[in-house]
Amino acid sequence: MAEKILLKNVGIPGSERLETYRSRGGYRALEKALRELKPSEVTDAVKKSGLRGRGGAGFPTGLKWSFVPKDVPGPRYLCCNADEGEPGTFKDRVILENDPHMLLEGIAISCFALSVVEAFIYIRGEFALGAERLERAVAEAEEAGLLGPNVLGSDFGLKVHVHRGAGSYICGEETALLESLEGKRGLPRLKPPFPASVGLYGRPTVINNVETLSCVPSIVQNGPEWFASIGTKGNTGPKLFAVSGHVERPGVYELPLGVTLRELLFEYAGGIRGGRGLKAVMPGGSSTPVITAEQADVKMDFDSLAAVGSALGSGAVIVMDDATCMVEVALGLTKFYRHESCGQCTPCREGLGWMVRLLEGIEFGRGSTADIDLLLEIASGISGKTLCPMGDAAVIPAQSTIARFRDEYESHVRTGGCPFKSAAGKVE
């Protein structure tokens, strides 16, 4: 396994404490940034490193930072998106619970680069331990002068707030996150304007994922060239892969971008559980289209996965063995999206419920072939038509399973039930 960067402290007793983090070289990057670099140099380093957002969209982080207007008077904000809610994703949680200071250091450096003096961490409500540790870390850092009015004795000051969400998936969408942070219903906003110009409380705002910000200290410490040397061209740096599903050793694995799916599954995650065959993988969380076993040699990076019609997403690898019913997979996930739809725009609010009922019909033997086509038609009426990207994501499970496993749907319709369920119940 390659050198650990993001998980280097995980597993060390007391890794969440300031003294542990400092004893292992923590906050030196912040010190370096404050003492040796100008804010613009930090931004340039991040740009040069090729760091791409780890939240799902893979947008170049340095470029995102440069969208913040320089000449607007008044406050600007940085929000750390720690609302990790995508099914299958649990990578940020590892950082939040085990190495909160790495995140805080990343936030501090980023704020320095962006001339931000107030930052917010919006943490998923269910992450009770993470929130507790994060809050303690903020207190420790303030105590130690690493946050607060004069960071490390400089004239750069930073206040970090930890805000716990209330359990809504959509609040992971950046503008819904802002609304929620402002105390309103977590509904995505219309874009444009983008948060970089009109964000939190109407001010220019940068929103980055936990893992993205956690990459910043090592970029500053070791230089952008070092960071860019990890991974493949255009897909640089280490990545946390949260492997779940039918594998022997599910968990979070840190590997350079560009590792193949096969390597990840069979060398690190211990192969398919119970020696079964691999059937399908959602390589980047439930919002990414499934790929099949034949595609297992694909490189796990943004561009390679896009090339095979899927996406790296959040790096949540959901593995399904050959006993998995794909209709049931689609049904389960569509139900999830239906439940989490914010309800503000028509296609997502109304369409998903209809899809769930059609999928239920097929799974339980009441469906028809026409229903399969209707599902696709509804999906295309939702995809690309909604106010936020959730509509696109929500139809992907049904759309992609029909695209790749249509025969399975048809056999449901033909046999009047789920072929993966024997009379005795579900196949093991």
Place this chain on the structure above:
Amino acid sequence: MALKVTIDNRTVEVEPGTTVLNAASQAGVYIPHLCYHRKLSIKGSCRLCLIEVEGTPKLQPACSTLVCDGMRVKTDTQQVKDARRAVLELLLLNHPLDCPVCDAGGECKLQDYVFWYGRGRGRFVFEKRTFAREDVGPFVSRDMNRCIHCTRCARFAAEVSLAEDIGVFERGDRTWVGPYPGKELRSPFSGNVTELCPVGALTDRVFRFKARSWELTDTPSSCPLCPVGCPTLLQTRDGRILRIRTREKSRTPWICDLGRFGFAARREETRPTVMEDGRQIEVPWDVAAQMVAGRLRTISKESGPESIGVVCGTLATNEELFALQHVFRNVLKCGSVSFGPRTPAPASHEQRRVLEDALRAQGRAGDLVGCDSVLLLCADPYEEAPVAGLKLLQALGLASSGAGEVGEAVGVVGAARDSARGGSAVRITALGPRRPEPPSVQTTWIAATPQDCADMVKRLALELANMCEGTGTARTHGDTGKAQATGGPGTTGTAGTLKSAAVEGRELGSELGFWSTSRKLGIVVGGELVGSSLVYGVLASVLRVCAARSALGVETVPLFLFGSGNARGALELGVLAGQSRAGSGGRGDDSGGGVSDGAGFREQMDAAAGGKLRALFVFGLDPLAECYDRAKVEEALKKVDFLCVQSDTVNETAGMAHVYLPLQSVFGRKGSFVDLEGRLTGLSAEQSPQGEESLLFGLLRTVCEARGVATELDKAEAIFSYMKGRYGWNLNENLKALSDSEGVFPDGSDGRSGNGQDVGSKRVPARAASRDARAASDSVSWKRPPRAWLLPRDFEGEARAAGRGAAGGSAGAPVRGAREPGPPPQEAEEFVLLSGRAGVSRSVWARDVSGHPKIPKSLFVEISRADAERLEICEGESLEVTSALGSVRTAAVLSESLMPGAVFVPFGFPGPGPGVLAGSGDEVTVVRVRKVGVGAEC
């Protein structure tokens, strides 16, 4: 710089900041939309307006996409058609197909769009989600099944009305829209959501099931029910009003519930009666009218014209006011025409001038743009003149004006507003017995009785006068006045019962300083203060504040909420007794110089009780329900030899009348009003068997004929055109055109051009110029009041001094009904009595329109929750309110907004009201409140 955009091959040039939706409408291309509403912020959530923009792969929402130069838009491609069809199909999934029984059928956007752009058949075969139908307020009913989640209503409540009464709950397809827990749609603007709702989810309970939209005829008119005079649209069937709505693109995009639903409370009596042996017998109109003419002639002959009096109600049109005073003053030579039973007549030339100058200084709500401070003096504009209140909030940037098509709309709504509501932009201070609505607007409330308010504004005037580098006179006068003022309520409160701590508190000291120096100050004087005997002192003080601040180089906008209905019209036309008879001349007949200006209502009652006033003509009101000192008025009315009442209902006073004559409701009489800001507004009449000409004109013709005088002034149109000439109004409009317009200023401007923001060119009623040469020089602009106003007015101190003498103590105002020596009954507690009109949704009209349980069915007494809890009084419990004069039994209404130490008893309900308790409006009345009977469960 104009941008060129091509929409479906039609090219238009539009301003930067225009959305594709609006550009398309300029190009004549219609794009369907549901959540977008031009008066609200942009949400972009219905996804029906998706269009294709060349070069953009995804469809874009037309409502929120800004046009850029050279943009090419397509709205008729297959992709767009498919998207529309998909969205409409999805909207119909859970929408009941009950159009034939839906109240919105025929005016439902969804219905139209599905017909135009939708699929022929639905493919959804599952069960629909259902909710129970529910009344969500007195006037609004909700059928959640039909809701399409456009959130127009919720945006209205959050951004415009600020009532925050209706919101969105749950999420996903479980989302529903409704009132917040424990709330109902009770704001004065609740009815607007029925107009906003694009489907039949929120329907108008008054109009429900009455008619189909295509049966309605639209007639532009103006609302007569409050002095704001909003332009309205009467929707009639067979000539009868069934619904009132806002006009398209009106200067008042929202109307209040009174204006929208108040018409439904109208009553129309058609049968004249005469009193015979104590019974009222029905007679033909001519008999009754001849009798009135005959009796008036006889009494005038026997006891002189001064033995005849006229009391006129607030809903009289300009034409009626003019004809009434013309006939009584010039033909009958009787001067005692008074307006409303509680409007104090000016007692001196000085007071008359105050009134005139106040009219001249009157600002408009829109003038408050840019104010850094606002002082509300016994004013709750949002409740008493709702649309003026809303405009005020809009001018201050607190409520969305909805005008900014895109300015605030695209994306984040109202970050600026949020910060303003956080309290940084404008400082609003309310001085009065009631915390102003809505509570969501941050206001510093200093609880004070009207008397205290009058004193405080006077103190402010004095402080300012002292600050001015004014004349020495100002200073000397100021010192005297200051002594009076500080010796007044500042140290006492009233009768020891009033917990008016604020008056003494340090906070007022700093507030006074702030109001003296703030850059732009708005002063809003409430209607009840304007209608009380404190009016002249308050008007004078406010004018002095304006003058002094102007001398100090800071701006002030005074806004007087003149009473109700056509109160300003009555002032302008000189109906108020004691006012110089500016409008009295008719046909060159100004020989009435010998006719006295006559008496106000109270003097009339005194005269009647003394036998000097023998005949009284009451037009369009119920003095018994509206007066102070009811016992005395009742006695006086009994005493007059001839009481004639003409009104739209047989009210209590009419029940005593020797002759009762019917009258159309104010919605059935053609005419004009003068609104708060000085505009002439036109009223269209609905059809009634009595015709659209006021029945007053017929009566007056008979009266004139009996005198052998011919009058041509018996048609509203004729009187209007006569008044145009008489007052030099620079108008082309006749009454009909006036109704079609949104109101015009007498100088000919339409009021739209300025839109309330042209502070510099205040419209001046022509009357002022024609009547007083003094005014001519400064009649054009009153931005800087004359320095004369730096001086205190003589009468300002008089009443106070007199009062102190009478009360024999240090009380700031005379106290009637102060408790007798000896211990009071244990369960009784003393309160200061406040009386006046109840807010819009608690007034009498609402009771007649809606059977909602929270609307008081009869007289009520409002008591602060704090006092109620202390005395263990529950909502609805029966209370006895007793003053030295009398007592009433009423149900308690617990209030969050009323000051502790005071109770409020509203006027307007039939039967004994505050008039039984209060001797006159001049004094502080102290009442005792006692629980009677077994109370309701707390």
